[in-house]
Amino acid sequence: MKTFEIKTKVVFGEDALGYLTTLKDQKVFIVTDPFMVKSGMIERITSKLTTGNYEIFQDVVPDPPMELVVEGVSKVTAYRPDAVVALGGGSAIDAAKAIMNFSKKAANLMDMEFIAIPTTSGTGSEVTNFAVITDKQKGVKYPLVSSELLPQVAILEPELVRSLPSAIVADTGMDVLTHAVEAYVSTKATDFSDALAEKAVTLVFEYLLRSYQSSDDIEAKEKMHAASCLAGMAFNEASLGLNHAIAHNIGGKLHIPHGRTNAILLPYVMEYNSKMEGYNPRTYTYAAKRYAKLAKLCGIQGATTRTLVKGFISEIQRLEREMKMPSSIKECGVKEEVYLENKKEIAQGALLDACMDTNPREATLSDVLEILHQIR
Ligand SMILES: NC(=O)c1ccc[n+]([C@@H]2O[C@H](COP(=O)([O-])OP(=O)(O)OC[C@H]3O[C@@H](n4cnc5c(N)ncnc54)[C@H](O)[C@@H]3O)[C@@H](O)[C@H]2O)c1
Numbered sequence: 337m338k339t340f341e342i343k344t345k346v347v348f349g350e351d352a353l354g355y356l357t358t359l360k361d362q363k364v365f366i367v368t369d370p371f372m373v374k375s376g377m378i379e380r381i382t383s384k385l386t387t388g389n390y391e392i393f394q395d396v397v398p399d400p401p402m403e404l405v406v407e408g409v410s411k412v413t414a415y416r417p418d419a420v421v422a423l424g425g426g427s428a429i430d431a432a433k434a435i436m437n438f439s440k441k442a443a444n445l446m447d448m449e450f451i452a453i454p455t456t457s458g459t460g461s462e463v464t465n466f467a468v469i470t471d472k473q474k475g476v477k478y479p480l481v482s483s484e485l486l487p488q489v490a491i492l493e494p495e496l497v498r499s500l501p502s503a504i505v506a507d508t509g510m511d512v513l514t515h516a517v518e519a520y521v522s523t524k525a526t527d528f529s530d531a532l533a534e535k536a537v538t539l540v541f542e543y544l545l546r547s548y549q550s551s552d553d554i555e556a557k558e559k560m561h562a563a564s565c566l567a568g569m570a571f572n573e574a575s576l577g578l579n580h581a582i583a584h585n586i587g588g589k590l591h592i593p594h595g596r597t598n599a600i601l602l603p604y605v606m607e608y609n610s611k612m613e614g615y616n617p618r619t620y621t622y623a624a625k626r627y628a629k630l631a632k633l634c635g636i637q638g639a640t641t642r643t644l645v646k647g648f649i650s651e652i653q654r655l656e657r658e659m660k661m662p663s664s665i666k667e668c669g670v671k672e673e674v675y676l677e678n679k680k681e682i683a684q685g686a687l688l689d690a691c692m693d694t695n696p697r698e699a700t701l702s703d704v705l706e707i708l709h710q711i712r
């Protein structure tokens with residue numbers, strides 16, 4: 337038996353933030369990062385709430401650590417809000433998810449509403465039951481997975497992503513593409529997750545470069561915001577794969593932005609998963625056929641599965657070059673000796689990551705080490 341569920345209400349379109357007026361007269365706890373407060377973006381939220389009836393927790397940092405979650409839980413349990421609003425990228429939303437979940441149980445706050453407002457078009461965290469929390473001491477990122485982490489409401493307001501620097505547009509946009517591609521070749525993919533992933537991939541190919549090139553291109557911002565949410569819905573059902581399993585472990589140890597790590601890995605992981613050793617169509621793998629299908633949907637030309645997959649990988653590399661993204665770990669500024677020191681632990685951690693379970697090709701330690709060698 338299989339099931340497909342979308343629990344989160346997605347609010348989008350003109351005056352999406354107007355939804356927050358439903359929180360008038362309620363006590364609201366806002367989880368966000370310092371940029372949102374300094375830039376004044378927070379006022380887009382607080383102006384809809386009752387003055388004096390909200391508290392702002394603005395200490396979120398990229399790759400939120402457990403200590404931050406503990407601090408947030410102690411604030412929420414003392415304040416006892418009616419609702420928690422997460423404003424920010426995946427880091428703020430993930431931190432809020434963990435804070436919500438632990439506070440509900442610790443202080444019997446089971447009726448708290450949870451609203452997520454993404455300000456990056458990347459993680460899709462607003463509609464997923466994942467939260468990635470970092471253990472700073474061990475240098476490991478742990479994906480928490482539970483339907484209790486799902487926000488009740490996600491508000492998609494593309495105006496909020498206009499201030500995103502172009503390099504972060506590129507990183508987070510490639511995270512969207514990786515979510516959709518991994519969900520599509522996942523061993524848990526279904527017709528329902530496929531529909532969401534296919535739409536997300538075609539939107540990325542049509543709008544990511546435009547969004548990167550201009551912060552005023554509000555149509556491109558809106559489409560990428562939708563793509564991020566659709567890809568989130570797809571992988572929430574189908575899960576992810578080898579790419580994210582490795583990226584979580586590189587992120588925990590080397591602190592390269594999540595989407596950038598995914599972007600560097602994606603061409604190599606696709607080569608690995610498609611395993612195209614010869615030219616005989618009968619030997620093409622499930623993953624190769626699935627990548628070829630996506631390639632066709634994106635308008636990539638090719639007479640065979642092989643040429644379509646190769647063409648798809650080249651298009652991804654071209655997109656990354658146009659967005660001036662690094663194509664190796666070295667180009668991210670990590671010293672070779674630091675990378676070599678961490679390589680084995682990264683590979684071992686990847687094999688234990690929950691995302692590995694749904695990768696279309698079962699990877700061994702030496703397979704992962706080879707991919708880590710290729711991206712050095
Ligand atoms: N929960 C999930 O399903 C899921 C999926 C993928 C990744 N993740 C996790 O999410 C985190 C990454 O999230 P992210 O890529 O959205 O980045 P982020 O939340 O870490 O933010 C990156 C930077 O962008 C800044 N920023 C965010 N919005 C901005 C805006 N509108 N204008 C200007 N600056 C802005 C932030 O202040 C921060 O400095 C990682 O920890 C990753 O592991 C979670």
Ligand SMILES: [Fe+2]
Nearest residue numbers: 459511515594
């Ligand atoms: Fe991701």
